C-alpha cells in the first residue's frame with residue numbers, strides 16, 4: 537500500500553515540506569510532469585531546489601518499456617543516483633514515475649519485470665500527484681507498460697508510491713471527454729471488481745463507495761463543479777483500493793488487446809469495449825450507457841473494421857494472456873467460456 541496520503545484542495549502547496557526529509561545530499565528530486573502542464577502556471581509552483589530537475593513526460597502514447605529505460609538511463613548518466621521521482625499528471629505520468637523509480641535500482645530493462653512479483657529491489661523514493669481522476673494508478677501495485685511482446689504491468693510490492701497527494705484543484709481544467717474516459721476507468725474497475733469471483737469484503741467496501749461516487753457525479757449532477765472533482769478523486773482512490781485486493785475483468789482484458797495493437801488509450805478503450813459487454817455485466821452496461829448519454833460523450837465504433845486475421849490473432853493473444861482478469865470475471869473454467877472464436881466475435885463488434 538501507499539505509505540502516506542494527503543487529500544484536499546490546495547494540498548499541492550505542501551509538496552516542498554513533504555519531500556524535504558526525503559532529499560539526500562547532492563542528489564536531485566526529479567519532477568516528472570505531464571506535458572500538458574508545460575508552460576502552465578502549475579510548473580511555477582513546483583518546489584525546485586539545488587540540482588532538482590523538471591522533466592516533461594510525453595504522454596501522447598501510453599508508457600512503453602523503452603521510454604522508461606531511456607529516462608532511467610538518462611538520470612543515471614546525468615546524476616548517478618537521485619533522491620526520488622515525483623510524478624505529476626494522469627495515469628500515464630504516474631505509471632512512468634513508478635517505473636523510473638524502480639529502474640533506478642533494478643538491473644536490466646523494465647521489460648524484464650513485466651509480470652507478477654519479478655521486481656527485486658525497492659526503487660528510489662516516489663510520490664504521485666494525479667491531475668486526472670479514475671485510473672487508480674495513484675494507489676495500485678502496478679505500472680502498466682507496453683513492452684516488446686506484451687502490454688503488462690510491473691506488479692510488485694515495491695511498485696506502490698511512498699506518498700500521494702490528492703489535490704482535486706489539479707484536475708479542474710481537464711476536458712470533459714478526457715475526464716469522462718478516465719472517470720469511466722474507475723466506474724469499470726468497480727463493476728469488474730464487484731461482479732468478479734475474486735471479490736471479498738475488503739474490495740467490496742471500497743468498490744461500493746467508489747461506485748456510489750461515480751454514480752453521483754456522472755448521473756445525479758447536472759453540471760460539473762468543484763464537488764465533482766473532489767468526489768471523483770476519492771472515487772479513483774477507492775476504486776484503485778478495490779482492485780488492489782481483487783482484479784479487473786472482461787472490459788480490461790479486451791481493451792488491453794486493442795491498446796497493444798492499435799494504441800487505443802486505456803480509458804477510451806475500456807469505454808469502447810464496455811458498450812458491448814451486456815452479456816457479462818448487464819446492469820453495469822445499462823448504467824454506463826445512461827452515463828454516456830447524460831454526459832453527451834461519443835464512444836467510437838467500428839475501430840476493428842478491416843483488420844486482418846493476423847491482427848485479430850495478435851489482439852486475442854494479448855487478451856487471453858491476461859489470465860487473472862479472465863479468471864476473476866468468469867471463474868476457474870474461463871477458458872471453456874471465453875474461447876478464441878468468441879473473443880474474435882467480440883473484437884469484430886468493436
Ligand SMILES: NC(=O)c1ccc[n+]([C@@H]2O[C@H](COP(=O)([O-])OP(=O)(O)OC[C@H]3O[C@@H](n4cnc5c(N)ncnc54)[C@H](O)[C@@H]3O)[C@@H](O)[C@H]2O)c1
Nearest residue numbers: 572598626627628667668671673676678679680710718802
Ligand atoms: N497503474 C495502474 O494501476 C493503472 C490503472 C489504470 C490505468 N493505468 C494507465 O493510466 C494511463 C491512462 O491514464 P489517464 O486516463 O489518467 O490518462 P493519461 O495520463 O494518458 O492522460 C490523457 C491525456 O490527458 C492529459 N492531461 C492530464 N492531466 C490533465 C489535466 N488536468 N487537464 C488537461 N489534460 C490533462 C494528458 O496530457 C494526456 O494528453 C494508461 O497508460 C493506463 O495504462 C494505470
Ligand SMILES: [Fe+2]
Nearest residue numbers: 671721725788
Ligand atoms: Fe483501468
